Amino acid sequence: MESVQSKASQSVTFDISVRSKPGGQSFLFDSVPGDKSVSQRGIILNAIGEGRGVVHNVLRSRDIESCVAILGQLGVECIWDGDDLAVSGRGLRGLKPPEFELDIGNTATSARLLLSVLAGHPFRVELAGNRLLSTRPMEWVVDPLIRMGARIDYLGNPGRLPLTIEGRAPLLPLDVEATVASAQEKSAMLFAALYAEGTSHYRQLCQSRDHTERLLRYFGIAIKTEENVTSIQGTSSFACLDVWVPGDISSAAFMLAAYVIRNDEQRGELAIRNVGVNPTRLGFFRALRAMGLELELSGEHDLPSGEPQADLHCSPRSSLKSVLVEGDEEVQSLIDEIPLLAAICALAEGTSVIRNCRELKDKDTNRIETTARMLAAFGIQVDYNEDEMVIHGEQRPSAAVVDSCGDHRIAMTAAVLASSLDEPSIIKNCGCIAVSYPNFLADLAQFAEIELLD
Template sequence: MSKLVLSPISRPLEGIIEVPGDKSISHRAVIFGALAEGTTKVTHFLDGEDCMRTVRAFQNMGVPIFREGDSLVIEGKGISALKEPNEPLYFGNSGTTSRLMIGLLAGLPFFTTAWGDPSLSNRPMDRVVLPLKEMGAVIDGRGQGSYLPLSIRGTKLQGIDYTLPVKSAQVKSAVLFAGLLAEGTTTVREKTQTRNHTENMLKAFRADITTDGNTTTITNKNELQATDIYVPGDISSAAFFLAAAAIVPDSRITLKNVGLNPTRTGILDVLNKMGAEIEISNQEEVGGELIGDLTVAYTALRAVEIQGDIIPRLIDEIPVIALLATQAEGTTVIRDAEELRVKETDRIAAVADVLSSFGADIEATEDGMIIKGKSQLSGSAVSAYNDHRIAMMSAVASLIADGEVTIDDDSSIAISYPGFFDDLKKVMN
């Protein structure tokens, strides 16, 4: 545990930084590189704790994965070369690792046990386990497979036609991973499109996959073929600096090579609606993913309503959006975000508690929150709830608070942004 004391600043934030690689894409690059035939090099890989859980899982299944300069090198020998691990797979706090890997492990011809830390062990897995059992998966665990630890007896799966009952890219991806190993055709239908990194990367690795609107179909016909991957900057990490520039007077920050996948850019739409000054430049497509530079400058913000189809496009950014709302004129309402209740912590309750501690006028609702601005934030002692996004939100809030802020434990930030405070210092100097 690492307690942190932060003081407000009296000058603008200025500078150019490059945020770490996208967490979602980094996970998937490791998984597909390990399943593919040949050597995959992943540049700008996020070596945070979550993604390293995925790396270690495949190392335990016999896949050589190592660093070579700025790249992560994965020497894949195909799905058939994966070996039964000789110890339980530990996923730490990584919900992405657990849900994606369960989908894959269900179709591999050996036995595995998966477990996680106390936080992950309280996050629901039935949303993944239930469709996998429809495909013939043999999975057992606490709450009939609702919670880790889980035992997975890999078996031959059958393709299904599945409509997602929740707006979750992790569930979609788990079913597609299983479909990659299953007999027949697997179809996944979404009512609202979630992030599509899995589909983009499966195409890059030459899987037999097609997309038609919000419907994706996959078979096991094609062996995956290795390809080099560049991981764009994570817009979920960039969001904290976008917010900082927008609320610290006279600030201007440029973020280089940020992923601009349309399924992830809800934070930019919200900032625009709030009246923020955002400039997007140097856009290009790399490996099926759009990237570009983002420049954000301080300006007066106004309240907005956030609900419906945009929610999956900004679900991880809602904590810092709530902070933005405390500095906007008027009342911001966030709805349809009940998925926040089952993240690393109950993020609706955690955000409301932390921002209330700062003196914000915020009310938690069943599926979101109501925030009345503009509020002067006060120094406070707050809990990070062992949640990286709550910890970073609190650090950004400290920039404009009128006194010292004490965060009980900042160690969770290493999950997604190990160099967060180094980058913060760059724009403070």
């Protein structure tokens, strides 16, 4: 498996063959990669702080490397030491104009957060992304930034990258209603508000991920939330701080799913240590518990920079029941795990429904559609529309050939489902896995026999 992982890390595109690995042993993961959301936010905040901060346990994925490379073009010095990243901040308004176009690759989070940071700098920048990112909406970040005083022009399709941005100092304060439930819009607006003269207000549709609010408080920014309104005071400077990143709950979810769907009735227990358990990210755990899974957390504690972390334990369960997941807030708490949950629901008793998931249309792919097509390749019936998936349970998946369409979460979900089958499945276009979970194949190898195909 080490040779497979080594080759995979060097390949932009590759296919894999996956089948179940026999054995009923227990499974232990001492850690999972650092949380991508916290990694990106911690790095960018230190880049615009004053002094030097170390972000510990950073997810060293392709998305993070793209973010760090862009900051380097803007004059920020970042030095790696294993999975720790030392960032020398340039101050809130100290980024330097880049010499060339900024290509952010595939990372929508970094694109949106950096747009907000660049809106507070009075120089012109061209920002572009790869093919998948160039199909994703930017207007719900761009439109408020224009109202705050930034000048932004699209160079191709309206509402999409590439674009040019010329910032303003200071920005006008913001008072805005959310247009989407996603935490990315909220985070981008809060980052932009740092550059405003006065107090800005953001009214979210529901409680979404609160990593940004936690980090801003940790960095000493004047921010408060009452009900669904977050208010933040613009500032002139703040100091860099060390940030501790918890294990990514989304990465842990893949290993948990691989364990849950195994056919081996004699399997032991599963333990995953040091997993981030932010309450706004626990929807996948709640859904599995509602389905009857014996899932426990132990040793919960807060890291110095404010994120909770715990060890996850799971015991064998012979059958699962169907589940209903609905409501913007609950869906936001498991938005990245919906493809995995749909795969598990196909093996449960009864019919499961995942509702209010329209945001998935604007991910790397239309993830409602690509999830349904991926499951259909395995022989699993899923009915869906633009806001809902209905998964018919008690189905018996069969080995399949699946194209990930370049979507890392579709590729990994297909590999997890294949890891429960005796016959090998082929998952195509798996280079995208490096976007969020570079060690995925090595970790999945506890459950599966994996072969990298030429």
